[in-house]
Amino acid sequence: MIRNALIFAGWLIDGTGKPALKNVIIKIEKGAVVKIVKSDSESKIHFQKTAKGYADFSDYTVLPALVDSHVHLSMSGTPDLKVRQHQLEADFEEIKPVIDAHIYNHMSYGIVAVRDGGDHLGHAMRYRNQCFDFQKMPLHMKVAGKAWKRQGRYGKLIGRSPQKGETLAEAIQKELLELYPIRPDHIKIVNSGINSLKKFGKQTLPQFSLEEMKEAVKVAQDHDLPVMVHANGYEPVKIAVESGCRSVEHGFFIGEDNFKRMADYGTCWVPTACTMKAYANTLQPESPEACAARKYLEHQLNQMALAKKLGVQMAVGTDAGSMGVNHGHAIIEELRLFMEAGFSLEQALSCSSKNGAHLLGMENSEHFSVSNSVSFFAVKGSPGHFFENLEKKLIITDLGVTC
Ligand SMILES: [Zn+2]
Numbered sequence: 001m002i003r004n005a006l007i008f009a010g011w012l013i014d015g016t017g018k019p020a021l022k023n024v025i026i027k028i029e030k031g032a033v034v035k036i037v038k039s040d041s042e043s044k045i046h047f048q049k050t051a052k053g054y055a056d057f058s059d060y061t062v063l064p065a066l067v068d069s070h071v072h073l074s075m076s077g078t079p080d081l082k083v084r085q086h087q088l089e090a091d092f093e094e095i096k097p098v099i100d101a102h103i104y105n106h107m108s109y110g111i112v113a114v115r116d117g118g119d120h121l122g123h124a125m126r127y128r129n130q131c132f133d134f135q136k137m138p139l140h141m142k143v144a145g146k147a148w149k150r151q152g153r154y155g156k157l158i159g160r161s162p163q164k165g166e167t168l169a170e171a172i173q174k175e176l177l178e179l180y181p182i183r184p185d186h187i188k189i190v191n192s193g194i195n196s197l198k199k200f201g202k203q204t205l206p207q208f209s210l211e212e213m214k215e216a217v218k219v220a221q222d223h224d225l226p227v228m229v230h231a232n233g234y235e236p237v238k239i240a241v242e243s244g245c246r247s248v249e250h251g252f253f254i255g256e257d258n259f260k261r262m263a264d265y266g267t268c269w270v271p272t273a274c275t276m277k278a279y280a281n282t283l284q285p286e287s288p289e290a291c292a293a294r295k296y297l298e299h300q301l302n303q304m305a306l307a308k309k310l311g312v313q314m315a316v317g318t319d320a321g322s323m324g325v326n327h328g329h330a331i332i333e334e335l336r337l338f339m340e341a342g343f344s345l346e347q348a349l350s351c352s353s354k355n356g357a358h359l360l361g362m363e364n365s366e367h368f369s370v371s372n373s374v375s376f377f378a379v380k381g382s383p384g385h386f387f388e389n390l391e392k393k394l395i396i397t398d399l400g401v402t403c
Contacts, residue, residue, distance in 0.1 A: 004029055006054045007376070007399060008039060009062035011383055017350035020061065020383045026376075055399060060378035061386060062399070063349060065112035067356025068331055070228075070249055070270050070317025072158065073099045073116050073141070074123040077326035079282040084323070088120070088157060095123045096131055102320070103139050105328030110377040110395055113140035115317070115360055117228065117249065118147035118158040118188045129182055142360050144188035144228065145179075148172065148216070150207040155190035155230070168208055169215035176223050185360075186246070187220040187227045189213070192236035195252055195276070195296050197289040203233030203253055213243035226361070228270075234258060241267050247359060249317070250275075252296055254303060256310070263311045268359050270317035271307075273300045273341075274333040278324030297337075304341035314338075315359045316352035332387055345383055 007026040014021070014036070027035040074095050075087050087098065106114055116124045125145040132141060147159025148168060162171030168189070176183055191213065193204030208216070213229075220227045226246035231237045234255045240248055241261045247268040248254065254262075254269070262269060280293035307314060316338065318330035325333075331352065338348035357363050379386055380394035389395070 005399070007062060008054070008056050008058055009060065009378070010058045011061040012036065013061060013063035013346050013349055013383065015064035015350055015353045017344075017347040017354075019344070019346055023058075026062070057378050057396075057399070060380055060396070061383050062376050062378045064353040065375040065377050065397070066110050066331055066349070066352045067113045067316070067360060068106060068111050068318055068320065068352075069115045069247075069315040069356045069359050070117050070272055070319050071102075071106075071114045071327060072119055072124070072319070072321030073102050073114070073127070073327070074119040074121070075321030076102070077278070077320055077322065077324055077330065079324050092121070092123055092126055096127060099124065099127045100137075102327040103137050103141075105326070107137065107139055107397065108393055109328040109331055109390060110379070110397060111139070111328065111331060112375050113142070113356065113360055113362060115186070115228070116141065116143040117230070117319070118144040120146060120157055120159055122146045125184055140360070140362060142185040144186055145184040147188035147190055147230070149190040153190070153207045154193040154204070159188065159190060167215065168212050169219045172216055173219045176219075183223065184225065187216070187225050188230070189216060189227060189245075190230040191240050192230065192232045195232060197292045200292045200295050201253065204236070206236040206239050208239065210239045210242055213239050213245070217244045241265055247315070250319075251303070252300055254307075256306060259307050259310045259312050266313065268313045268315050268355065269307055270315050271300055271304055272317050272319040272334070273297060273304065273337040274330055275319045275322050275325055276300065277333060277337065278322070278330070282324045301337065301341040304338065308342060313355055313358075314351050315355040316348070332390055336387060345386060
């Protein structure tokens with residue numbers, strides 16, 4: 001984190017969604033941005049002469065660090081089914097270096113925080129508890145531990161079900177008390193199935209009733225924990241939103257009524273659109289499954305445009321660790337898809353940094369404050385070359401200039 005600095009930026013994207021500014025000087029004092037002023041070559045020379053901690057990023061676009069709001073750190077995005085199966089069964093010692101590598105990958109694309117959506121062995125949470133060294137790898141990890149699902153329904157790869165005779169709320173409460181004082185950063189509940197590649201648009205029934213979900217969200221809130229809900233289809237999303245969850249994940253076929261509800265309630269949507277694109281790319285291009293995956297993607301992009309129009313808060317999450325979705329790199333795919341859905345580059349980046357930080361509850365964190373962000377990073381070139389140069393990793397993540 002930068003404490004004190006003067007940074008000359010060729011371009012600044014400030015994280016609010018407003019258009020990039022050209023040639024600015026950013027003044028940072030005691031870890032907070034105190035001034036952003038337009039510059040010209042004369043004032044640049046003046047600053048060079050007078051400032052001790054002056055940093056010249058005139059060939060760079062400076063912007064707030066990114067947040068990936070939906071990942072699975074214990075799984076890699078490889079399409080190799082043998083590796084995937086092995087990772088699902090591997091013990092913690094074997095998965096530790098895998099998570100190390102994923103964290104490194106995120107950081108190398110300017111990502112400073114991730115929100116994990118769960119794994120059935122709880123490796124990501126154990127990693128956070130036992131191995132995570134923020135000094136060595138300064139990435140903020142928010143973890144769910146094991147997700148919750150209904151017995152016999154989708155989700156066994158990322159979680160488990162309440163015991164027989166136990167409600168969802170009782171199961172969550174019991175586990176939180178057992179884990180105390182260690183606990184997850186949020187609760188993840190699976191409330192639908194996944195997209196059917198055999199029958200485009202087929203919706204699955206909710207896994208939990210509104211009553212069950214409300215009780216579960218109440219328990220989580222009593223422990224000060226937000227709830228993220230995997231939900232596709234109108235009914236599962238409606239229940240999730242009305243239960244008071246913090247975010248809807250994936251949300252294929254949410255529908256306009258639900259968007260209106262989400263805008264009213266302030267529920268965040270994490271569309272993970274790149275999953276369908278990545279999945280299609282792992283299949284034979286003309287196969288019916290690949291065609292279906294591409295149709296889901298197209299449908300999702302239309303939904304994203306509608307959600308934007310209706311004022312739904314949206315965050316950028318990739319579902320990294322899913323088939324074909326690689327940790328770190330996938331943020332480029334998802335940001336590009338936000339733009340295909342009608343967001344400007346600046347608006348898409350704001351969904352990642354500002355909305356992501358808000359969703360992760362990090363706005364007031366000492367290390368990450370978007371409105372006054374000092375977790376800046378710089379990507380070579382103008383915003384027009386943003387993706388190309390981020391892809392080449394022509395970035396500087398530590399602008400650490402002190403004076
Ligand atoms: Zn996921």
